[in-house]
Amino acid sequence: MVGRCWVRPVSESSGLTELSAQVGIRLGESGIEYESPLTLTRVGVGQSNLTYAVTDASGQPDRRWVLRRPPLGHLLASAHDVAREARIMTALRDSAVPVPEVLGVWTADDVPMVLMEFVDGLVLDRREVVETVPEPTRHEIGLSIARALALVHTVDLEKTGLIDLASHKPYAERQLKRWTTQWQHSKTRESADLETLTARLAAAVPEQRELTLVHGDFHLRNVIVRPRDGSVATVLDWELCTLGDPLADLGTLLAYWPEAGEPGAGLLSFSTLPGFPKRDEMATAYLEASGRDGSALAFWHALGLWKIAIIAEGVLRRIQDEPRNRAAAYAPTTDQIDSLIAKALRILT
Numbered sequence: 001m002v003g004r005c006w007v008r009p010v011s012e013s014s015g016l017t018e019l020s021a022q023v024g025i026r027l028g029e030s031g032i033e034y035e036s037p038l039t040l041t042r043v044g045v046g047q048s049n050l051t052y053a054v055t056d057a058s059g060q061p062d063r064r065w066v067l068r069r070p071p072l073g074h075l076l077a078s079a080h081d082v083a084r085e086a087r088i089m090t091a092l093r094d095s096a097v098p099v100p101e102v103l104g105v106w107t108a109d110d111v112p113m114v115l116m117e118f119v120d121g122l123v124l125d126r127r128e129v130v131e132t133v134p135e136p137t138r139h140e141i142g143l144s145i146a147r148a149l150a151l152v153h154t155v156d157l158e159k160t161g162l163i164d165l166a167s168h169k170p171y172a173e174r175q176l177k178r179w180t181t182q183w184q185h186s187k188t189r190e191s192a193d194l195e196t197l198t199a200r201l202a203a204a205v206p207e208q209r210e211l212t213l214v215h216g217d218f219h220l221r222n223v224i225v226r227p228r229d230g231s232v233a234t235v236l237d238w239e240l241c242t243l244g245d246p247l248a249d250l251g252t253l254l255a256y257w258p259e260a261g262e263p264g265a266g267l268l269s270f271s272t273l274p275g276f277p278k279r280d281e282m283a284t285a286y287l288e289a290s291g292r293d294g295s296a297l298a299f300w301h302a303l304g305l306w307k308i309a310i311i312a313e314g315v316l317r318r319i320q321d322e323p324r325n326r327a328a329a330y331a332p333t334t335d336q337i338d339s340l341i342a343k344a345l346r347i348l349t
Contacts, residue, residue, distance in 0.1 A: 019040060019067070019108070020038045020039070020040055020054075022108060023040070023067060023115055024036065024038055026103060026106065027065070027104075032103070033063075035057040035063070037057055040052040040067065041055070044123065049069065049082055049085075049237075049239060050069050050070070052067040053066060053118070054115075061120075065103065065117065066100070066115070066118055068082045068085070068113070069111060069113050069114070070112065071322070081112070081239065082114045082239070083105055083112040084241075085237075085241070086102045086105045086114045088165070088241050089116070091160040091161055092160060094160075095151075095154075095155050095160060096151045096154060097151050097155060097235060098148075098232060099234055099235055099238075100116045101117040102114060102116050119233055119234045121225055121226050121234070122225050122227050123221065123224055123236075124220050124221060124225065124269075125221040127270055127273075130270040133275075134275070135274050135275030137230045138230070138276045139230075139275050139276065139277055140230030141225050142257075142276045142277035142281070143281075144225065144230055144231050144232045145225075145232060145282075146282045146285035146286040147285060147289045149249055149253060149286055152212075152213055152214075152249065153212040153249070155212070157213060163243075166242040167243070168211055170208045171208055171214070171243070171244025172248070173205060174242075175248070175303065176201060179307050179310045180198055182314060186313060186317040188313060188317055191338070191341065193342065194309065197341055197344050197345050200302075200345070201306060201348070204299050204348060206296035208244070211243055211244065212243070212244070214241065215238065215249050215252075216240030216252070217239065218235075218256075219253055219256035219268075219269055220256065220269040220270070220271060222236045223236060224236065247296060248300050248303065248304070250286050250300060251300025251301045251302075251304040252304035252307070252308075253282065253286075253304075254282065255301055255304030255307075255308055255340075256308065257271045257279050258272055260272045262343070263336070263342075267308075267312060267336040267337075298347055302347040302348050305340045305341070305343055305344035306341070306344050309337045309344075312336065312337045313337055315331065
């Protein structure tokens with residue numbers, strides 16, 4: 001699943017020996033050969049669920065796996081549900097959407113664990129990795145991501161058994177309710193601008209005309225791409241997946257796709273580097289692939305920024321409550337979060 005991404009040894013060493021033994025049991029149950037001992041290494045810059053690369057003593061490239069678990073410490077209800085994430089990926093295995101194969105799901109001390117295959121490729125979550133990619137390939141990566149998102153919205157909900165994944169009520173209202181609650185439970189300070197933005201979004205909700213699978217967090221760092229041609233090898237991090245308006249996913253992708261000179265770029269992605277398509281080109285690629293109308297896209301773009309700001313605030317809170325949850329690469333700052341809120345307010349003006 002993780003591909004070639006930045007790796008660091010974990011500091012939370014206690015319990016990893018037991019985790020390693022549990023992974024060995026699941027590999028055995030799946031009929032997968034491995035050579036003891038297994039080594040778990042924290043990978044990536046993700047600040048939500050924790051991801052570990054699993055390797056065996058042979059060092060062979062085809063003996064690599066990935067383990068996902070929730071973060072340490074107190075968690076909000078319904079957040080970080082890796083077992084639900086595993087259900088979604090399993091349901092999508094025979095669809096047009098590329099996802100890693102789930103090898104095992106279990107619970108240890110009331111904590112869900114998911115073991116899945118390792119998918120080779122590039123995870124563009126660090127600047128030094130992105131800079132190794134030629135500019136023409138960066139451009140193709142962007143367009144491939146937009147087209148891959150269109151595939152997510154073609155999933156047959158009945159055939160995959162995902163029709164009951166979430167409520168069928170209007171998506172925007174559900175999101176406003178959910179993430180307002182998340183803000184109240186995880187904020188580290190008060191924000192009058194956030195309250196103003198929430199009110200403006202609530203007053204501008206467009207009519208929902210479709211109900212599709214919605215990834216919920218679709219962006220540059222949540223895919224693995226093939227370095228030779230920039231195509232999407234697999235889509236990661238289905239934690240926020242739900243049912244709703246497909247344009248919400250496009251709005252999120254655009255929110256995570258800053259352009260040169262815009263604030264908050266370090267928090268979002270490295271799309272500001274030369275070669276990547278502009279936001280308008282990303283939107284056009286998606287709309288052409290999906291055949292959808294983008295007239296309500298400003299609302300969904302602003303909603304995406306609002307949601308990212310609240311997620312980032314939650315990251316700050318989890319780090320504050322449990323420092324071991326911090327990914328080594330970065331943590332969001334209040335200035336970055338405030339810049340996202342300000343940008344969303346400008347879009348809605």
